[in-house]
Amino acid sequence: MNHLNEKIFQLRQDFMKGVLSEKDITPDPSELFALWLQQAVAAQIEEFQAMGLSTVSVDGKPSSRIVYLREFDNNQFCFYTNYHSRKAEEIENNSHAGILFFWKELERQIRIEGVLEKAPTAQSDAYFDARPYESKVGAWASHQSHILSSRTELEKRMEELKKQHPPETIKRPEFWGGYILKANYYEFWQGRKSRLHDRISFERNETGWNTCRLSP
Numbered sequence: 001m002n003h004l005n006e007k008i009f010q011l012r013q014d015f016m017k018g019v020l021s022e023k024d025i026t027p028d029p030s031e032l033f034a035l036w037l038q039q040a041v042a043a044q045i046e047e048f049q050a051m052g053l054s055t056v057s058v059d060g061k062p063s064s065r066i067v068y069l070r071e072f073d074n075n076q077f078c079f080y081t082n083y084h085s086r087k088a089e090e091i092e093n094n095s096h097a098g099i100l101f102f103w104k105e106l107e108r109q110i111r112i113e114g115v116l117e118k119a120p121t122a123q124s125d126a127y128f129d130a131r132p133y134e135s136k137v138g139a140w141a142s143h144q145s146h147i148l149s150s151r152t153e154l155e156k157r158m159e160e161l162k163k164q165h166p167p168e169t170i171k172r173p174e175f176w177g178g179y180i181l182k183a184n185y186y187e188f189w190q191g192r193k194s195r196l197h198d199r200i201s202f203e204r205n206e207t208g209w210n211t212c213r214l215s216p
């Protein structure tokens with residue numbers, strides 16, 4: 001363990017790959033997000049669509065996990081999940097959430113905050129229908145976040161559900177679908193030399209967005 005701690009302790013990396021300046025600020029943060037997303041795609045970043053999602057429990061305890069961004073448009077970020085999962089229970093109680101991207105190859109982090117709501121059922125149906133068959137059955141089989149007695153229990157359930165839901169007729173379970181985060185805050189972070197990083201935030205107001213530069 002000591003050598004691991006030593007390794008962590010000694011890590012020193014300078015960030016040199018880019019600059020985020022006031023002239024990069026777009027009237028709407030959606031445009032800057034779209035540009036950065038495009039650049040992440042162009043840089044062939046693996047799992048660029050993986051984002052940290054943080055929610056808060058009824059007693060105010062935060063929890064985080066990775067989910068995949070599946071649709072993005074006009075300050076709305078959509079992911080798909082189980083509506084009976086731990087995260088869904090937390091969202092039910094408090095719809096405020098944060099999402100987080102880290103694209104190390106570009107030395108960029110984007111923090112986004114907003115309010116979640118369930119995606120329209122037609123949108124969830126369309127996304128579900130586009131999934132591979134095994135993933136569709138997987139959505140039926142997993143009581144996400146609930147205790148399993150064993151791996152075998154899950155695999156048996158999967159086989160039974162395949163019989164009940166053949167590929168031609170399988171439909172989205174009601175307990176599975178999308179959430180859309182409607183963003184009201186962004187922070188774009190570009191790593192810079194000597195820890196003097198660039199941070200630009202956008203906060204929604206009645207008429208548009210306030211932008212600020214934050215100290216690194």
Ligand SMILES: Cc1cc2nc3c(=O)[nH]c(=O)nc-3n(C[C@H](O)[C@H](O)[C@H](O)COP(=O)(O)O)c2cc1C
Pocket residue numbers: 047050063064065066067068069079080081082085086087088144145
């Ligand atoms: C790369 C990656 C992508 C993931 N994508 C999703 C996703 O899109 N939807 C989802 O429900 N879980 C996804 N997961 C699993 C979640 O991180 C998490 O384990 C699961 O949603 C249960 O979380 P909860 O118990 O807090 O509800 C992903 C995990 C990883 C590592």
